Amino acid sequence: MTKYRREPISRGWTIAGLVVVAVVAVALVIAAVLRNHAAAASGTAAPLPSFTDASPSATPTATPTPTHTPIDRAAERFFAVAPDALWRATAGQCGKTEPVVERSTDRGQTWTDVTPHYRDIAQVASLDQIAAHAAAMVTELGDDCTPTGIRTFTDGRFWEPFDAVIDDAHYLSFTDAAKVISPDGYYAAPCDDAHGLRAAGDIEAVICDGTAYERSADEWVPLPQKNALAVAVFSGDLYVASVGEKDCEGIAVTRLADADPAKSESAGCAADATAKGTIAIGPSSFGTFVWSADAVILVKP
CATH class of the missing domain: 2.40.10 (Thrombin, subunit H)
Incomplete structure (x- = not known):
């Protein structure tokens, strides 16, 4: 019986095998790159890798809130x-x-x-x-x-x-400027720091942080005059004192006939009056008195 002897694999063949494997791997990489280029050329984007950002997100800068004195x-x-x-x-x-x-x-x-x-x-x-x-x-x-x-x-x-x-x-509560006392009880003012409330007949108005409000149908309605300082009621009309009106460098007085904002007209301008501090006005048949600082000024339309 003839016996066969296994011959050892030579070192040269081993090196040749490794070279073949390396060549195949390089070929696969090149093929993948070519496929990606082909996908880009055809308009189909290859999926993008995702990353997790461990850094905290930026905190938005807060807008300062106007302070009210x-x-x-x-x-x-x-x-x-x-x-x-x-x-x-x-x-x-x-x-x-x-x-x-x-x-x-x-x-x-x-x-x-x-x-x-x-x-x-x-x-x-x-x-x-x-x-x-x-x-x-x-x-x-x-x-x-x-x-x-x-x-x-x-x-x-x-x-x-x-x-x-x-x-x-009708008057603001002595201890709570957010509350109006009336013959029918009390109700809320349009803000927590109301002032200058005036009422006569069916007309009632108040100031809140530069806005004049008129009470209508049990609701407070803001009036169009900006930077309002004081209100008053006379002979069925509502008067508003304000600053910043284009035709008056001092304190302007506006008359709202029948307390109707659509029927407003100038009632005069106290050009030399200062708006600093609290003011009060007193309309009458011969003009409107503006009490500002230490002065009382009579203005007319």
């Missing part, structure tokens, strides 16, 4: 015009700042202090003229800050409590 309620002003005199008052704040009530018989050139100190007046929420030699106020009296209506028929020399004054009034 709250109204100093103690410095709030009230103004009323009677046929024989002008009346004005600062609100004060119960337990902190005493209000001041004054009367003028020379159209604001000089003033007489008629503050009812003997009544322990602590704060004022409204001021109205009611007849010749007469005015009425919604106030707080005494150390316990009791809301009380008072009136005078003696040019302010003597004041007496009178329930109807406060029972029929």
